[in-house]
Amino acid sequence: VPPTDLEALRGAVRGPVEETAAARERAGRDGSHLNGRPRAVLAPRDVDDVVAAVAWARSTGIPLVPRGGGTSLDGESVPADGAVVVDLSGWRTIREVSALERWARVEPGVVNLDLQHALAPHRMFFPPNPGSWATSTIGGHVGTNASGPRSFRYGPTRAWVRALEVVLGTGERARLGSIAPKRSVGPELGELLVGSEGTLGIVTEVTVRLAPRPAVRWGAVVPVPPGARLGALAGRLAAAPGTGLSALEFVDAACARALVTGRGVDWPADGPLVLLEIEADDPADADARLGRVAAVLRAAGVPGIARRYDDADRLWSERGASGIVLDEQYGERIREDVAVPLPAVDALAAAIDGIARAEGVPVYTFGHLGEGSLHPNFVVDPTSPPADRIRSALYDAALGLGGTISGEHGVGRVKRPFVARELGPTGVRLLRAMKAACDPDGILNPGKLYPP
Amino acid sequence: VPPTDLEALRGAVRGPVEETAAARERAGRDGSHLNGRPRAVLAPRDVDDVVAAVAWARSTGIPLVPRGGGTSLDGESVPADGAVVVDLSGWRTIREVSALERWARVEPGVVNLDLQHALAPHRMFFPPNPGSWATSTIGGHVGTNASGPRSFRYGPTRAWVRALEVVLGTGERARLGSIAPKRSVGPELGELLVGSEGTLGIVTEVTVRLAPRPAVRWGAVVPVPPGARLGALAGRLAAAPGTGLSALEFVDAACARALVTGRGVDWPADGPLVLLEIEADDPADADARLGRVAAVLRAAGVPGIARRYDDADRLWSERGASGIVLDEQYGERIREDVAVPLPAVDALAAAIDGIARAEGVPVYTFGHLGEGSLHPNFVVDPTSPPADRIRSALYDAALGLGGTISGEHGVGRVKRPFVARELGPTGVRLLRAMKAACDPDGILNPGKLYPP
Numbered sequence: 001v002p003p004t005d006l007e008a009l010r011g012a013v014r015g016p017v018e019e020t021a022a023a024r025e026r027a028g029r030d031g032s033h034l035n036g037r038p039r040a041v042l043a044p045r046d047v048d049d050v051v052a053a054v055a056w057a058r059s060t061g062i063p064l065v066p067r068g069g070g071t072s073l074d075g076e077s078v079p080a081d082g083a084v085v086v087d088l089s090g091w092r093t094i095r096e097v098s099a100l101e102r103w104a105r106v107e108p109g110v111v112n113l114d115l116q117h118a119l120a121p122h123r124m125f126f127p128p129n130p131g132s133w134a135t136s137t138i139g140g141h142v143g144t145n146a147s148g149p150r151s152f153r154y155g156p157t158r159a160w161v162r163a164l165e166v167v168l169g170t171g172e173r174a175r176l177g178s179i180a181p182k183r184s185v186g187p188e189l190g191e192l193l194v195g196s197e198g199t200l201g202i203v204t205e206v207t208v209r210l211a212p213r214p215a216v217r218w219g220a221v222v223p224v225p226p227g228a229r230l231g232a233l234a235g236r237l238a239a240a241p242g243t244g245l246s247a248l249e250f251v252d253a254a255c256a257r258a259l260v261t262g263r264g265v266d267w268p269a270d271g272p273l274v275l276l277e278i279e280a281d282d283p284a285d286a287d288a289r290l291g292r293v294a295a296v297l298r299a300a301g302v303p304g305i306a307r308r309y310d311d312a313d314r315l316w317s318e319r320g321a322s323g324i325v326l327d328e329q330y331g332e333r334i335r336e337d338v339a340v341p342l343p344a345v346d347a348l349a350a351a352i353d354g355i356a357r358a359e360g361v362p363v364y365t366f367g368h369l370g371e372g373s374l375h376p377n378f379v380v381d382p383t384s385p386p387a388d389r390i391r392s393a394l395y396d397a398a399l400g401l402g403g404t405i406s407g408e409h410g411v412g413r414v415k416r417p418f419v420a421r422e423l424g425p426t427g428v429r430l431l432r433a434m435k436a437a438c439d440p441d442g443i444l445n446p447g448k449l450y451p452p
Numbered sequence: 453v454p455p456t457d458l459e460a461l462r463g464a465v466r467g468p469v470e471e472t473a474a475a476r477e478r479a480g481r482d483g484s485h486l487n488g489r490p491r492a493v494l495a496p497r498d499v500d501d502v503v504a505a506v507a508w509a510r511s512t513g514i515p516l517v518p519r520g521g522g523t524s525l526d527g528e529s530v531p532a533d534g535a536v537v538v539d540l541s542g543w544r545t546i547r548e549v550s551a552l553e554r555w556a557r558v559e560p561g562v563v564n565l566d567l568q569h570a571l572a573p574h575r576m577f578f579p580p581n582p583g584s585w586a587t588s589t590i591g592g593h594v595g596t597n598a599s600g601p602r603s604f605r606y607g608p609t610r611a612w613v614r615a616l617e618v619v620l621g622t623g624e625r626a627r628l629g630s631i632a633p634k635r636s637v638g639p640e641l642g643e644l645l646v647g648s649e650g651t652l653g654i655v656t657e658v659t660v661r662l663a664p665r666p667a668v669r670w671g672a673v674v675p676v677p678p679g680a681r682l683g684a685l686a687g688r689l690a691a692a693p694g695t696g697l698s699a700l701e702f703v704d705a706a707c708a709r710a711l712v713t714g715r716g717v718d719w720p721a722d723g724p725l726v727l728l729e730i731e732a733d734d735p736a737d738a739d740a741r742l743g744r745v746a747a748v749l750r751a752a753g754v755p756g757i758a759r760r761y762d763d764a765d766r767l768w769s770e771r772g773a774s775g776i777v778l779d780e781q782y783g784e785r786i787r788e789d790v791a792v793p794l795p796a797v798d799a800l801a802a803a804i805d806g807i808a809r810a811e812g813v814p815v816y817t818f819g820h821l822g823e824g825s826l827h828p829n830f831v832v833d834p835t836s837p838p839a840d841r842i843r844s845a846l847y848d849a850a851l852g853l854g855g856t857i858s859g860e861h862g863v864g865r866v867k868r869p870f871v872a873r874e875l876g877p878t879g880v881r882l883l884r885a886m887k888a889a890c891d892p893d894g895i896l897n898p899g900k901l902y903p904p
Contacts, residue, residue, distance in 0.1 A: 098793075098795075099691065100684075100687035100690075100691065100794060100795060101687070101795065102690075123691075144636055145635075145636040146636075147634055147636075151634060156634055158640065159611065168878070172878045172881075173878075174878035174879065175876070176879065178855075179793050179854055180791040180792055180793060180824060180825075180854065180855045180859070181791065181793070181794065181822075181824050181825070182603060182608060182791050182820070182824075182825050182856075182859045182860055183791060183858065183859060184596055184597040184598075184599075184608070184647055184858045184859065184860050184862045184863075185647070185856055185857060185858050185862075185863055185867075185871060185874055185875065186647050186649075186863060186871070186875070186883055186901055187644045187645070187647050187648050187883070187886065188610065188643065188647065189875070189879055189882050189883070191639065191640065192639045192644075192882070193639070194639060194640075195636055195638050195639050195640065196638065196639050197638075212691065212693060215693065231552075232552075235552035235553070238552075239551065239552070239575075239664065241664060241667065241733065242733050281694050339633065339634050339635060340632055341550075341633070342552060342553050342633065343550075343552060343553065368634070370633075371633035371634045372632060372633050372634075373633070373634050402631055402632065403630075403632045404630055404632040404634075404635040404636075404637055405637060406635065406636045406637050407632070407634045407635060407636065408634055408636050409636060410636045410637075411636075411637055411638060415637075419637060419638070422637055423637065423638070424626065424627070426620070426624045426625075427626065427628065427641055429889075430641050430644070430889060430890070431638055431639070431641070433885070433886075433888075433889035434885075434889075436885075437881075437882055437885035437886075437889075438882070449638055
């Protein structure tokens with residue numbers, strides 16, 4: 001008798017192929033409300049295993065879904081039913097760090113925070129710091145072009161990838177990008193993979209760029225008067241010289257109250273807040289810089305700084321608890337993510353409130369104000385018709401303001417029906433052409449990113 | 453009788469179609485030693501003209517070659533014989549500047565230096581500053597991913613493009629990219645155009661990112677002892693905190709002597725030099741930062757700074773005269789451009805000297821040391837067999853050291869035969885797939901970039 005499909009896969013790879021209900025259940029979920037029913041979970045031992053798995057997928061037609069920390073929020077990692085999940089979370093080796101050249105060559109399963117700890121003795125860091133950084137992986141960062149508060153200064157993952165090793169959907173093993181610090185040999189092909197959500201290839205190594213660690217990073221909490229124009233305020237702060245501003249965040253009044261009451265965070269809770277981070281050479285320098293920030297705030301009619309943190313990461317970790325608090329207090333919600341040009345951020349905030357009112361649901365918004373990026377959390381069953389209406393209205397509002405349906409979470413399964421609205425017919429055609437070039441048989445992470 | 457091809461083009465566009473020998477001669481050359489014989493030169497009046505020209509090219513099979521300042525150094529702008537040049541150098545309007553959002557929306561023919569002047573009142577600047585910046589255009593910068601000394605801190609053009617309007621070779625008008633400050637909706641398609649050398653589409657508008665202008669930019673000239681390890685020195689300077697280092701350049705002894713004797717530049721001329729730029733908030737800050745640079749130099753066995761400039765652009769303009777001086781003194785030379793990882797830069801310099809010795813030709817090298825990027829100028833007839841041998845040996849040396857055949861000039865016609873050595877078969881295949889998706893009839897700038 002011919003071997004079953006999974007027996008053939010087991011014969012072709014050295015890593016384990018798990019079929020237990022527990023393994024399949026775990027690999028069927030990500031940070032979204034969605035779940036899938038994968039056939040099995042392969043933990044590849046090496047690149048040869050990945051190449052063999054791709055060859056097997058092409059011959060059987062059974063798709064593969066690469067997976068890292070499983071923290072994606074729009075179903076990017078949720079497998080199509082019957083697919084085999086390629087679990088790279090065990091690939092946690094930091095293969096090489098060059099402090100001189102400011103790069104680290106890492107396996108795709110390396111967790112962001114583990115990388116930061118390993119880089120500390122080199123006085124370097126990897127700038128993207130999404131809220132999930134304690135569990136999300138560098139491979140996943142590449143998949144969704146992850147960012148976080150510090151992208152205000154440093155930009156998203158796209159800006160910090162120098163080279164990639166990848167097994168394309170064709171089965172080709174390729175090294176894309178270069179460790180030469182500058183290059184002009186056509187379009188940079190490695191950039192195609194950033195944001196591709198595992199649909200073009202399975203990334204097996206990433207060479208990330210590093211930045212020097214600032215000596216001092218302070219955080220600050222700034223209460224904002226009702227009716228303040230947030231976009232203009234952010235623009236003035238961003239343009240002021242000598243502040244060392246590296247993150248500029250927003251928390252609305254409802255969200256601040258939830259954190260203060262739910263977590264005992266020591267913030268003013270009677271209105272919206274701006275949270276910010278500055279980088280400096282030493283505490284005296286930080287003090288001078290924060291003084292310049294305070295002067296800009298006063299000139300804009302904002303009284304000043306309510307609380308200072310001498311470790312900005314503590315501020316981000318307190319703010320990061322907002323998701324947990326909202327989960328505890330409200331359970332089901334949709335965790336959204338849109339971005340607009342800075343002058344339109346007040347109009348976006350108003351549109352968010354209008355959408356929530358129209359549907360009669362509470363909304364809790366925080367976000368990366370300095371980049372026009374807001375995360376409204378609508379308290380509603382994510383699978384309900386109101387949730388669908390809210391999403392559609394939210395994306396229309398963002399696009400109508402010159403913005404995007406996703407600032408940093410990605411597209412996955414949730415936003416896939418809306419991609420054509422943003423990219424237009426030529427954009428969609430080019431995206432599909434890249435897919436055809438890299439994965440002609442469509443075996444990689446089907447049902448994501450590309451419009452149906 | 454049916455109209456001739458050019459009559460049909462004239463009937464389809466509103467801009468002039470010139471056929472004079474002078475116009476064709478001028479449009480046949482760029483900064484390289486190559487020249488082509490175009491059939492005519494179209495100065496399109498608007499995007500509709502560009503769309504009409506592309507439709508005409510598709511129907512006649514006569515290729516189009518977009519052209520800006522014509523400063524490219526490897527034949528990127530040299531038209532195939534019989535092609536029609538699409539001259540965008542008259543498209544010089546800066547359409548909009550948003551200081552709040554740090555972008556400028558410009559026509560592709562805007563000259564870099566004109567843009568800088570226009571941005572000065574906004575206290576902003578566009579970081580790429582190639583040596584050609586007084587005449588080269590933003591459209592050309594996109595075509596070749598141009599950079600220059602300040603890319604040490606700021607990166608090349610690729611890092612400073614937010615959105616593009618383009619007419620693809622298919623005739624499609626598309627807007628790629630976004631003015632939202634952050635986005636994660638698949639791979640960024642606008643990035644495909646950066647470095648594509650006019651082979652995928654004709655760019656009709658560029659939205660560039662801007663950076664805040666530093667208050668103070670000082671330059672410094674540092675004599676380097678014979679035998680100093682340049683890569684290690686550059687690495688120490690780059691890693692030192694609190695220096696504000698924004699450019700780190702190299703000039704070899706021969707090149708320094710040529711500038712001192714040929715231009716009367718007031719530099720030490722008895723050995724190689726490092727040139728650098730620092731950014732600071734005010735002169736006192738600059739003084740402190742330059743002091744930190746001097747301390748790193750002393751610790752590395754380098755006596756110190758020989759000369760200081762309180763306007764770094766004056767230093768770059770003096771250094772920029774090296775090309776003119778070499779032209780005056782030696783006439784024909786090949787102006788090369790390779791880059792390697794920083795630790796390999798001394799080995800690259802040694803390889804350059806070895807290649808020159810083996811061929812018995814003088815070589816004058818300067819370059820962007822901090823990015824491992826060197827420009828050796830071999831004094832040799834660019835069309836001679838020794839020039840071919842030199843190029844091939846140079847690219848082999850750079851690739852053998854983990855580097856690239858082009859740090860910033862691009863590929864054009866000169867380096868086209870060597871692209872496959874660098875990108876490998878999968879890279880070349882992906883490049884061709886993008887070409888097929890954007891310009892299926894091959895009517896845009898044929899004979900460039902893609903391996904024969």
